[in-house]
Amino acid sequence: MQITTPNFKENATRALNDAPLQKALKNVEIGFIAKRLAAVDALPEFEQLRDNARDIKNHTLAHLDLYLEEYEKKVIASGGHVHFAETAEDARAIILDICRKRNAKTVTKGKSMITEEIGLNDFFEKNGITPVETDLGEYIIQLRGETPSHIIAPAVHLNKDQVEADFRRVHTHLPADRDLTEHEALLNEARLVLRQRYFEADVGITGANFLVAETGSSVIVTNEGNGDLTQTLGKCHVVVASLEKLVPTLNDCSQILRVLARSATGQDMSVYTTFSTGPKRAEDPDGPEEYHVVLLDNGRTAMLGTEFQEMLRCIRCGACMNHCPVYHAVGGHAYGAVYPGPMGAVLTPSLSGIEVGGHLPNASTFCGRCESVCPMRIPLPKMMRHWREREFEKHLTPTAARYGLKFWAFFARRPKLYRAAVSVAMPLLSWLGGSSRRIHSLPLADGWTKHREMPAPEGKTFLQAWAEKQAREAGR
Amino acid sequence: MTDKPTVGLFVTCLADLFRPTVGFAAAKLIEDAGCELHVPMAQTCCGQPAYNSGDRKDARALAEQAIEAFEGFDYVVAPSGSCAAMLKKHYPGLFKGDATWEKRAQAFSAKVYELVSFLTDVMKVEKVESQFAGTVTYHDSCSGLRELGIKAQPRKLLGALPGVTLAEMKDSEVCCGFGGTFCVKYPDISNAIVEKKTATISDTGADVLLAGDIGCLMNMAGKIRREGGKTQVRHVAEVLAGMTDTPPIAGK
Structure with a gap:
């Protein structure tokens, strides 16, 4: 088949706007889950x-x-x-x-x-x-x-x-x-x-x-x-x-x-x-x-002895995709590969390379429901994370995400600098929230504000407010 | 010196930055449960954004920072199932092959608890003092539920409040679509997931949506407000501590 995994985002958006597909996907979400649960409970x-x-x-x-x-x-x-x-x-x-x-x-x-x-x-x-x-x-x-x-x-x-x-x-x-x-x-x-x-x-x-x-x-x-x-x-x-x-x-x-x-x-x-x-x-x-x-x-013997070996326990029951919120939202074709859902998100990069399959292990909320129903106890989120590590090591993580992460980590690893930065940033963001206590549109956060309001922070950070409270109580 | 157990409050970066009320509520609940509370100033973030983005180096550096700041307490408590699971379940793995640090991480991880389960399971709290009154619905955030087994604990404490009625939503165990960086990496998919969630929340007719994780709450609150929904959104600790004077998450 023609692998279209690199276009996963476009595939997903098309799937989300496909009304007959969305109707059909309801059968997965309702039918399979209830039937499995009844069988397991018995x-x-x-x-x-x-x-x-x-x-x-x-x-x-x-x-x-x-x-x-x-x-x-x-x-x-x-x-x-x-x-x-x-x-x-x-x-x-x-x-x-x-x-x-x-x-x-x-x-x-x-x-x-x-x-x-x-x-x-x-x-x-x-x-x-x-x-x-x-x-x-x-x-x-x-x-x-x-x-x-x-x-x-x-x-x-x-x-x-x-x-x-x-x-x-x-x-x-x-x-x-x-x-x-x-x-x-x-x-x-x-x-x-x-x-x-x-x-x-x-x-x-x-x-x-x-x-x-x-x-x-x-x-x-x-x-x-x-x-x-x-x-x-x-x-x-x-x-x-x-x-x-x-x-x-x-x-x-x-x-x-x-x-x-x-x-x-x-x-x-x-x-x-x-x-x-x-x-x-x-x-x-x-x-x-x-x-x-x-x-x-x-490609399977190449998985032996690696962090992906456990994937070879898979018996292709489909429970992981039946319980996956991402699969429920976009269906199997959006994954653009032979195997969809969580098991496909681990297997596709193994079979076709992380350069081709990179989206799939990233397109997971790590909700863990797949692992919780996998009859073979395959730690699917853990293995998706391993693929993200391989991506990061190979510098395949998108540049903006990589620099964003490095910028954030630079501060997070220096608590004093971090305190100084957030004590300026959070009150400003709080002020933007006005009396509604939310922000409708925020540059650099449009991934968030495209679909939802950004809750405004309260103002001072907790650690700042806590330190001030301690000081007040000590001075009393 | 007291014989009270010492607790380090790991307030989590999102509560620290966006929702200090949750920090104060957690502090009150921990102290009311009979613990000696400490809030180390050297805390920033548990490192989960780096860890889940494949950046093990920064994740490990942040783990070392948290362990150093907190390993001296009897317990480490976080008002988040997701961050608590990171500290408890994932830290030791970051140090695999480094015998000294791995041991330190394991000893640290053994002391970590999510706030509500710490109150009920460790401190054996049966009921808390809160004047809050209203109908609430509770969303089971994924990490707390599946990695730490948190399900009955918040319902137990909410159920013991005379003014609170719990109206369960359908599929309370299904993900809200937040997923950390997932929601900004795949905004359209995240939106499709949270839309289903807000519909089940609205169907309950509850006044207030509660959960134990700020990330999920910000996602659901942001969506409910964008949709013009009526449900207000708060962290479960705010209700349990009776600290509901601040406006709800994302306002009314």
Whole structure:
């Protein structure tokens, strides 16, 4: 995708003035939060499960090399193939090669953020292969030529009437006077159109929520069953996953599953949780003839051993963005990168560089709600702050902010000078407040006064007033 | 010599500069709780603006300054969840790898409390003297809530005031959009967030909005006045200390 993160401010302002988007974003703010809370409240051991989930991933990351080797062995033993891809380009080339060998014309896809990360759909189209998104949300945005605005609800930025218009625009083979007023009618229409595509597909591509080293299995969770059809009806199943999806055992996987859906959609479990181990065996009634796993690094191993390692615990549940006031205000597209919200604010600079992703770790109030709901206990604000430190070290902080900060710190580090300065400045600012006790417009503070009044200071500073009071009382 | 615990009041830069009444209210509440109050003159700012802007060098220098000025007291109390969390939760990390300073910072941080939680949790204050009467609504500022667990404490003391009725706003735990430098770096996003907040405040019909952090209060007060809203805005310490003679934040 075209990364537009450097234009984050402009993107955000456009999003704030986009009435249909603002209407759609209400669904995130109201729906997801209440559902998660109900699911969490119903499970007394939820906090303990979060600790376990964190510990499992920490352990895996500490021994990633061992588990990767074990996983690869098990995949090969079950008749599958493992391909290591260091970069997005490598991954695309590997996948194209698999498709070419099967002479593939149509590829069905289950929902996968990794294929968004490597820009697979555009690449397929340039190479004469038709990618068909089968997740309803992904299908909708594919019709619109858009990217996902949310990692688990890719079309959450849209309203029903927009989807209806798209279906009428694209599904011209269906009667023009059909009734699409109910959500179910839209769902059934998508199902009808997509069903045929599964049979036409030569290759089915899915992501993975987990890769299990113990068994060599890949695991996906879905609510529509589209992932299962994608991977079993195609003659060749390609799993595209980043390497931190690894967990040691099935038991570890099932522990993390208990926090995943609850954190994401507020379900106890997703409707489908599907384990795939190798291609169709002789005794299996169906399944793919070939099974490939493309393991993507794309900057992740470079995060190991740094202050960003903990980000690799992320299981892509979306809880952080569901609870983020900035995401609620501007939606996912404004971030201008593959991953939006707080997890995207940490991951985007890791994947694309702080020079490109710099806005995102800054566009946070550090309210901490993301960390408080993260099932993997990832300290997201702390890591955003680390990115700000990297920016400051590299002199990427905007010049005005940098000098402003240095000017302020010069005084703040010299209490006597600071006292002298503020004992002049604050009474002046107080005087500007007049009888209203507020200032409507203030040069150099227009970021504040553009939208709000500036409260006028009372006059003397507290320390000045306190010292005078002490002196009066001592003299009495 | 008294056997009263000594308390250093870290008044915070915003209360010092903009809202001295909060400093006097905090001083009264701390003294009424049975403590010996001290106000070191060498205090400026906790360093959070530098820390959150990635400037660890200045953040550390300001942390050293605060530790030197305050480490001699039994407790360090700040009328702000955000600044108290900086002193309590983030200072030791600034000295990682410097054994002497790290130890000093940890000892200092252990003594730091936000004002209202200090009164209730440490000094076991059950009720305070205040003649304030009216309907109030309380916003839970993020740092105090999530880093220090401040939620029940202000409600407990407000609930013990006979003249006060608490009308809870919807989503009191949701950020007001201030975020320190965030509000001037991303003014349009900050505005969208605070607009939602002022709507929930207005829906309560409360006379006065209270919170424990001047930054958040200045943001919400500035927005309410710009919108022509009716709610007046004060720091919770002003009401608890019965010091509401000064005009509210950003005026009436």
